[in-house]
Amino acid sequence: MISRRDFLQVSMAASALVGASGFGNWGRLAAQQSLTQDQLLEFDTFGNISIIHVTDIHAQLKPIYFREPSINLGVGANKGQVPHITGADFRKAYGIADGSPSAYALTYDDFSSLAKGYGRVGGLDRMSTVINAIRADRPDALLLDGGDTWHGSMTCHKTEGQDMVNVMNALKPDAMTFHWEFTLGSDRVNEIVQDLPFAALGQNIFDSEWDEPAELFKPYKFFERGGSKVAVIGQAFPYMPIANPGWMFPEYSFGIRDEHMQEMVDEVRAAGADVVVCLSHNGFDVDKKMASVVTGIDVILSGHTHDALPEPVLVGKTHIIASGSNGKFVSRIDLDVRDGQMMGLKHKLIPIFSDVIAPDPVVSKLIDEQRAPFKAELEEVVGQTDSLLYRRGNFNGTWDDLICDALMSEREADIAMSPGVRWGPSLVPGDDITREDIWNVTSMSYGAAYRSEMTGEFIKVILEDVADNIFNPDPYYQQGGDMVRIGGMGYRIDINKPQGERITEMTLLKNGEAIDPAKTYMVAGWASVNEGTEGPQIWDVVENHIKKMGTVTVNPNNSVKVVGA
Numbered sequence: 001m002i003s004r005r006d007f008l009q010v011s012m013a014a015s016a017l018v019g020a021s022g023f024g025n026w027g028r029l030a031a032q033q034s035l036t037q038d039q040l041l042e043f044d045t046f047g048n049i050s051i052i053h054v055t056d057i058h059a060q061l062k063p064i065y066f067r068e069p070s071i072n073l074g075v076g077a078n079k080g081q082v083p084h085i086t087g088a089d090f091r092k093a094y095g096i097a098d099g100s101p102s103a104y105a106l107t108y109d110d111f112s113s114l115a116k117g118y119g120r121v122g123g124l125d126r127m128s129t130v131i132n133a134i135r136a137d138r139p140d141a142l143l144l145d146g147g148d149t150w151h152g153s154m155t156c157h158k159t160e161g162q163d164m165v166n167v168m169n170a171l172k173p174d175a176m177t178f179h180w181e182f183t184l185g186s187d188r189v190n191e192i193v194q195d196l197p198f199a200a201l202g203q204n205i206f207d208s209e210w211d212e213p214a215e216l217f218k219p220y221k222f223f224e225r226g227g228s229k230v231a232v233i234g235q236a237f238p239y240m241p242i243a244n245p246g247w248m249f250p251e252y253s254f255g256i257r258d259e260h261m262q263e264m265v266d267e268v269r270a271a272g273a274d275v276v277v278c279l280s281h282n283g284f285d286v287d288k289k290m291a292s293v294v295t296g297i298d299v300i301l302s303g304h305t306h307d308a309l310p311e312p313v314l315v316g317k318t319h320i321i322a323s324g325s326n327g328k329f330v331s332r333i334d335l336d337v338r339d340g341q342m343m344g345l346k347h348k349l350i351p352i353f354s355d356v357i358a359p360d361p362v363v364s365k366l367i368d369e370q371r372a373p374f375k376a377e378l379e380e381v382v383g384q385t386d387s388l389l390y391r392r393g394n395f396n397g398t399w400d401d402l403i404c405d406a407l408m409s410e411r412e413a414d415i416a417m418s419p420g421v422r423w424g425p426s427l428v429p430g431d432d433i434t435r436e437d438i439w440n441v442t443s444m445s446y447g448a449a450y451r452s453e454m455t456g457e458f459i460k461v462i463l464e465d466v467a468d469n470i471f472n473p474d475p476y477y478q479q480g481g482d483m484v485r486i487g488g489m490g491y492r493i494d495i496n497k498p499q500g501e502r503i504t505e506m507t508l509l510k511n512g513e514a515i516d517p518a519k520t521y522m523v524a525g526w527a528s529v530n531e532g533t534e535g536p537q538i539w540d541v542v543e544n545h546i547k548k549m550g551t552v553t554v555n556p557n558n559s560v561k562v563v564g565a
Contacts, residue, residue: 017171035101037357041133046346047336048226050138051277052131055146056423057302057389058179059156059164060440061367063120063354064425066326068308069392070108073565075495078285079216083307083322088363094310105351106308112388112428118353124167125359125367130330133170134358138334140225143173144402145230146303146323147281150192151180152423155374160188163370164197175199176448179237179281180423183445186249190216198506201234201279203264209251213518218365219264227338228275235280235290237304239479242469245446245529253476256286256476258294265296265361275337277301284322285475291315298342299333306392310349319345326425328352347482363522376437383546385431387554391424391441394470395483395493395562398554399424399441403526403538404487405554406545411451411535413524414508415489419468420482421527433546435539441527447473448542449535457517460503463491468499483560489515490559497564509559511535 074084085093087107096102104114105121149168150161161184168176171483175198182189193200193216203219206212213219220233238256240249265276275298280287283304291300292315305366308324323331329349336344336378371378401420407416424441427433454462462484469479483493492505506515515521526538546552 015474032050035353035356040350040353040356041130042511043332043334043348044346045137046334047344049228049230049275049335049337050134050141051299051301051333051335052134052141053062053146053301053321053323053331053333054127055144055198055281055301055323056148056306056335057164057327058148058325058423059125059150059443060153060425061124061155061163061167061370062121063123063126063420064326064440065115065120065428066122066328067111067388067390067392067426068106068108069394070394071393071565073394073471073495073562075471078475079287082309082313083284083305087545089387101353102310106310109388111426115426115428119355121354122352123354123359124171124327125361125363126354127327127330127359128171128349128360128363130352131358134332142175142223142225142230142232143171144277144279144301145173145176145464146279146301146327147176147236148303149176149424151444152182152440153443154378154436155371156271157439157443157445158374159370160184161192165192166370167363167366169197170363173198174223174277175201175232175234175237177201177234177279177303178205180244181362182240182249182252183244185445186251189249193217194336199232199234201232202236202480203261204237204238204254204257206253206255206257208251211253214252222268222271222273226337229272230275230277230337231271231273232277232279233264233268234260235278235282237281238286239556242479243481245531247531248445254280256290258290260295261290262294265294269296274340275299275335275342275444283475283478284320285478287320288313288315289475291318291320299335299345301331308349312345312347319347321347323349325423338389339452342384378434380399381432381434382435382438382543383550384432385427385552386429387552388429389552389554390426391434393482395560396485396557398557399426400485400553401487401554401557402546403442403542404485405444406542407490407524407526408450410541410545411449411524413451413488413522415521415523416487416509417462417523417525418485418487419527420484421480425439427547433552435543438539438546442542444527446528446533447526448528448531448533448539449524449538449541450528451522451524451535453520454523455517456506456519456521457516459489459504459515459521459523460517464500464504467495467502469504471495471528472499486559492534492561492563493509494563495565
């Protein structure tokens with residue numbers, strides 16, 4: 001009998017489709033708390049095609065700490081389904097031992113102490129070592145980048161993405177798709193894409209004036225691998241002009257465009273594709289829905305929501321792979337493709353423990369060259385932290401609590417708002433806070449920290465709108481990241497109520513008074529999508545605040561009461 005760890009057994013035409021996850025061996029090694037590079041890379045080569053998937057690196061060239069979320073709520077049919085389980089529930093679902101390397105890599109509990117034992121994760125030079133090892137085993141393996149690559153650090157911001165382009169080119173991807181890249185502005189994106197030595201894909205990237213596919217971004221590309229014809233279809237982030245400033249890329253429109261996706265699948269199948277892979281930046285729940293309405297996709301490589309899952313999820317006949325973020329994981333997917341169809345799949349989520357995996361010296365040198373002009377700025381110590389600083393979670397993270405405190409203090413505001421973005425590494429208690437650390441959680445091309453008067457009624461409208469982007473039961477209407485972070489104010493949210501009825505009991509924390517819909521409050525925030533927003537850059541605001549504090553201590557934030565989870 002095939003165990004759950006062997007992933008699945010499904011009838012497909014006249015043959016059995018048998019897939020396997022490599023997590024079982026990793027889990028046993030993790031329980032022994034003894035890992036070597038060879039063990040991390042161990043893989044029984046399968047079938048005739050190998051795919052390497054990386055996504056949501058967010059410009060993290062060097063090893064970092066990255067804490068997984070403690071809360072990741074699902075709604076509707078996705079409630080209680082992966083990836084919407086965390087901590088002990090996640091470990092139980094996948095047979096992960098408490099305190100093991102896999103517990104450290106995939107869950108949040110006891111993160112600070114485990115981080116001291118297991119060290120940092122990621123680093124593109126370590127990722128390169130893993131990619132090279134897979135290619136040594138399967139020389140024609142496809143390397144596919146799911147996007148959110150040219151964004152998220154000081155050096156990326158100051159070089160307009162060039163540092164990441166240079167290093168990623170050295171890794172030799174075969175194709176990528178896009179999201180935050182477009183916040184560099186369409187002129188800069190076009191300039192980079194025109195010179196890329198690999199395919200820039202997005203079947204849903206259209207010319208906004210003519211409502212036709214954009215010429216610069218091809219919908220798909222064919223690859224001959226293992227005697228089979230592989231079609232890779234790109235799916236960029238669908239909600240670019242909603243989640244990010246549309247004025248930065250006015251000539252492009254996006255959307256899910258699942259009808260066009262079906263046309264592209266049918267087109268590549270008619271052209272002889274033996275296997276169809278979607279390189280997606282939809283987000284996991286959106287990918288699940290798309291897999292249920294678009295037929296003929298064999299594998300979706302999922303990005304955007306930063307989920308790391310040690311086993312694929314099967315929707316119909318489509319396997320969905322989630323490979324984490326910030327360079328923390330690399331996925332290897334081996335396919336057995338015969339007689340024009342996929343007969344089997346084997347997968348391994350490889351954690352990039354930076355103390356275990358030897359760096360690729362060529363890529364290490366290249367990384368240092370990109371960082372050299374900014375080295376003094378990056379390494380300047382601004383303060384220290386006594387608290388674990390992390391981002392992620394539906395409602396708050398300590399990094400965003402600190403950012404909100406900085407906004408209220410430095411901008412003299414009653415209330416602060418920080419966007420619910422998912423990117424940004426963690427720091428453990430006792431760490432120095434460098435300028436680079438601050439930029440890692442604030443870097444963007446529209447980082448002005450505004451100060452504005454808002455009525456209580458308008459603040460509620462903002463919260464209701466963002467909440468619907470996250471908790472709408474239809475994944476196709478989930479357009480945002482996590483909930484906007486609030487400083488200086490508490491509220492109650494019922495995630496199962498309809499839009500306009502989720503947010504109640506709004507309270508100004510400094511005096512305990514209820515927020516008056518008609519009263520005006522001074523609100524500070526950042527990352528406004530409105531053109532011409534004025535104010536100091538958020539990284540300067542946060543740096544000034546931390547310098548005044550010296551040592552950062554972030555108190556527990558219990559200001560949001562969640563109902564219906």
